[in-house]
Amino acid sequence: MKTVDVVIVGGGMVGATLACALAERHFQVAVVEARPPQPFDPEADWDLRVSAISRASQRIFEHLGLWPAMQAMRVSPYDRMVVWEEGGGEIRFDAAEMAEPDLGHIIENRVIQLAAWQRLERRDGVLRCCPARLETLEIGPEWARVGLDDGEVLQARLVVGADGARSRLRDLAGIGHSEHDYGQKGIVCLVDLERDHQYTAWQRFLPSGPLALLPLSDVRQCSIVWSADRPLADELMALDDAAFSARLQAAFGDRLGRLQVRGRRAAFPLAGRQAAHYARPRLALVGDAAHTIHPLAGQGVNLGLLDAAGLVGRLQPGRDPGAWPALRAYERARRSEDVLMMRAMEGFRYLFGNDLTPLRLLRGAGLALADRLPALKQAFMRQALGLRRDLPELARVQCR
Template identity: 50%
Template sequence: MAEQRTDVIIIGGGMVGLTLAAGLADTGFTVAVVEARQPPPWDEAHTSNRVSAITHTSRRILDRLGAWDAIVGRRASPFEAIRAWDAAGHPGVTFHAADRGEAWLGHIVENTLIQDALREAVGRRAGVALYCPVAVDDLHTGDDAVTVRLEDGRRLRGGLLVGADGASSMVREHAGIPVRERDYGQRGIVATITTEQHHGAVARQRFLPEGPLALLPLVDGRCSIVWSAENARATELQALSDKEFNTAMTAASEAVLGQVTASVDRAAFPLRRLHAESYVAPRVALVGDAAHVIHPLAGQGVNLGFLDAAALVDVMAAARERGRDPAGYGVLRRYARWRRGDNLLMQSAMDGFHWLFSNDDPWRSLLRNAGLGVTDRLSPAKALFVDQAVGHRGDLPSLACR
């Protein structure tokens, strides 16, 4: 069977892999995306329990790639404030979009919808070939090229192999890139809940000793939840009847929206932290969860992945403009230097939050209440937090700039 030649081969057609494919195609690269799974399509009649809080920065990236209109045109839930409080009785802190002159802090969007919109966007680009669903049979990286053999016998040859294949990345393993990994000993329980009171477009997070509970507002008035709980507690919660779970949710949320009257689509995901020691190897780059997995408590995981993709597009396009090999090791290292520090900082911040909030130690309780109180009173601290939340930070790639 003839070998298909392309500039870049991306393994993994999830949210980050598709973003990278569209961005690279727009700067003139040819791209092959290999995705093992036929993704479940977005369902208008049913809100999925897997959602992401999309920052302004990510919205801009999706918009420039022609995917955002298809998202807001179908179902996106804007939120204008975030309220965080803990179980020790402190009123907590509220961040408003208006603190930074914005109408919204972000949008809650179903992952299936983001993926559908990106697949449509990729489908409009002649430079991208999507191989899906098909598994990879063999990978080979040489000095000047990489080759991929697919399970159906097709062969691809390109200048760069990108791992956008998630936390258990096959590409990362193939390249022999080690990871630092830590199991949080928690699971994230997701579900869609109905409450007595409307959420008022506010995202809420209550820090419980067992882990944070996030109530993410949906446009239909319900909330999507992520309840991070220690494994034993998560097992208990998973075993509850719907009625018992609603009662447990009402108590855990301090009935902030009144009683939880219904919950559907409960599921649990193990939570771990993972960081690749390098994002690149000769002819190989990692993006998204293949490079870093962070605690979902600040809803930043895929947002960091979108920035990885946009940064890789920038460094490769700039190298080619200067007549250099866009997949040369020096170019790839520029990408790694750009993104690894930023992601590590966010990951460490999440670990700090996790340490400070996920326990009932009285000293840490004092510390966090003091911190929340000071933050709530200090406008610069709030503005800084809002900047972080909406994604206005650091050195942004061109797809993400205002």
């Protein structure tokens, strides 16, 4: 049996970043990950799984020394955002209005994970168990023990579940969760454009769900997230490339000229989930293991990274990391923030997914009006950038 301070189950974007943050603070850490991170090939196309990364998340990466590695692989900044509804209003956001260099970056999920894993390889005091799966959990008053499918047993003061939406750790701990099926799937793929994307994130609200085109490092390429009601999503997935491209064109319009799908497509069922508890004595949940949210505002992993930063900020080097007061403080702070974000997303989805005439008029007028109110736009942009005053220390500018 191996003994460490903290075992993290799941070394995806959130778990691997948390491991880096704990190692920085001189905790002995073990990371259990089922699938080894895929190597990066700069010649290959962008991966299908990308995330819009906020300024707050970027700062976390900078403080942990991960940002240069991500930049050296591949990141794509965007400095404008256009949100509209056909026949309705439109709102434009520009980084220049905030005196910011950009509004965020599009990054492949595998690049984020890989940068963190490369960092962990170079750190002392980090045990990487990969490939290995969590099989058993035992929680006692002083220690938590996890058993892996390769027969290894790890003992730690704190065990953290970063093992995604279907968290096995959460289930083994007997922590329930609420689940709201959105009845939609998110279709993702790459698209070649006839015109430059202008470093702009484009989002069009359709009655069946939002369609986003996210700008990549090649100015004639975007990654799409098309959230559509399930029957429509299944129908779209069954089309050949030419027919899918035509439907995409009809849905998006001609702002970027002709759109042509590139490579394969994938579809992910969309559901909002929230764990009943984010912490127990000797146990904490972070990232998708604690909550999932609709991708319409690109907040999922950004919230997960704030969980990681919030948890680390409450653990004192040299003190027991599994002690309840710190974990309880973590749970209180993060859970209430996630609830607010989830409710806001539900409101947006309801407002924009509804074809009732009064609502259509209201949002059309609302977008047009909001576009002319600088203070409101700034508030939106600060939210999108993840710039709030009460951020965890790791996500702030002045951080030692």
